[in-house]
Amino acid sequence: MEFVHKPIMLKEILSGLDINPDGIYLDCTIGGAGHSKEILKLLSDKGLLIGLDKDQDAINVCKDRLKDYKNVILVKSDFKNIEKVLNDLNVTSLDGILIDLGVSSYQLDNKERGFSFRFDSKLDMRMDQSQKLSAYEVVNTYSLQHLTRIIKEFGEEEYASSIAKNIVKNRPVKTTKELAFIIEKSMPTKVVFKRNGAHKKTFQAIRIEVNKELELLFETINYLITKLKSGGKMAVLSFHSLEDRIVKNAFKINSTGCLCPSKTPICICGHKKIVNLVNKKPIIASEEEQKQNPRSTSAKLRIVEKI
Ligand SMILES: C[S@@+](CC[C@H](N)C(=O)[O-])C[C@H]1O[C@@H](n2cnc3c(N)ncnc32)[C@H](O)[C@@H]1O
Structure with a gap:
């Protein structure tokens, strides 16, 4: 069966990630490479794209679809293991990260x-x-x-x-x-x-x-934020309220400074704000995209930028 999946909010994601041609990008859920292929088109030979998926079918189709690009590393892995994956690849910081949560159309339609x-x-x-x-x-x-x-x-x-x-x-x-x-x-x-x-x-x-789709999602987002370079962006697409709540909370905590109760005279928690929210409210798909691709109707996109 052909691997068909239309990338959701492609334009919004590319503009939100504001690709640095020489940068290192991580797609945690590469699927059919819908987003990744477009990221690769914007990268120079010095840039690198690392694509993860825990579905071997996705990795196989990406090997074929991205065969003309030299600057791609594909890894079959759960993104919960990202710390090990990045260590193994000797990657210490990232210019951009994408997580497009949930299932692909290929998985649903197969x-x-x-x-x-x-x-x-x-x-x-x-x-x-x-x-x-x-x-x-x-x-x-x-x-x-x-x-x-x-x-x-x-x-x-x-x-x-x-x-x-x-x-x-x-x-x-x-x-x-x-x-x-x-x-x-x-x-x-x-x-x-x-x-x-x-x-x-x-x-x-x-x-x-x-x-185990919700397990360690909060922790993984927190970890990935620490790997972003200053000015680096992270975009997360979610498809139901449980996922979006986790993404929203992780972004909120990292975009907030002191977390002490409001009456505490001096900060004792030492918590620091490390990202800015690029969008306060989640971005949703345009009416046109929703008409063309019903799977985009429940999608919510949140983006942060590392300080
Ligand atoms: C919505 S699709 C991604 C589609 C992709 N952005 C594209 O445009 O082709 C989600 C993909 O993420 C993978 N996935 C979901 N949870 C994952 C996880 N925890 N670790 C690795 N891959 C995961 C699924 O197997 C699926 O292929």
């Missing part, structure tokens, strides 16, 4: 990957196909309490307990369609009709759990 309720596939949802935990294990081995909590927290689903109860009652649940059917039966029919995709929230929750 029946074999078991992400979507649009196909009848074996429950999978692993971005990294070499990892052990898949959606099948989550759905079929987690306790009722654990499943309920995940669906409630990561899916913000109000029918979480009824969905989790019905999943447990109907185990083993083998395919995406079986799971979608159980979810539909766990909520009032009028809600199923009213919602655009009754299963979306539960599928999102299970996907986040399988890929």
Whole structure:
């Protein structure tokens, strides 16, 4: 299957990163190289792009799509391991960083990957196909309490307990369609009709759990900010409120000086502001982009600049 993914807010990201042709850029989630290829076009021979993805399919397609560029290093890795990756490459500072969170269209649209309720596939949802935990294990081995909590927290689903109860009652649940059917039966029919995709929230929750999408995101952003050169920029694209909250908080803390309670006469925390927010409110996709690419409608872009 062809790797198709339209890069979201490409213009906004390129202008926000304000590429230095000789700089070192890190794309933590390179996917189909949609953003990275355009970054590479702006780099000189002295510039470098490091691209990470935990999906081997993405790394393979990038090897092919970026074969004409000499100044690219591709690494199959979770960006949570970025400290080790940068150390191994002897890279001590960066001019720009991009994190385009979540799944690619290729992953969602590929029946074999078991992400979507649009196909009848074996429950999978692993971005990294070499990892052990898949959606099948989550759905079929987690306790009722654990499943309920995940669906409630990561899916913000109000029918979480009824969905989790019905999943447990109907185990083993083998395919995406079986799971979608159980979810539909766990909520009032009028809600199923009213919602655009009754299963979306539960599928999102299970996907986040399988890929541990929120784990260490805050810490990783904090670490990456320390690696930015003065004037370097970091752009993060998020696709749901849980991700955006983490990005917003990480950026807020790093763009704030003293964190002592307001009544403290002298600062004792020693906290320093190290970035400026490039945009106070998140940037959203233009109406035109939203029309052309429905996946851009939930996207929020936040950018900071290192002081
Ligand atoms: C939205 S896509 C990126 C698309 C890319 N910007 C483009 O324009 O082609 C997200 C990619 O990030 C990868 N990914 C998600 N979380 C990751 C993580 N923690 N570490 C490494 N890669 C990750 C996914 O496998 C997926 O390929």
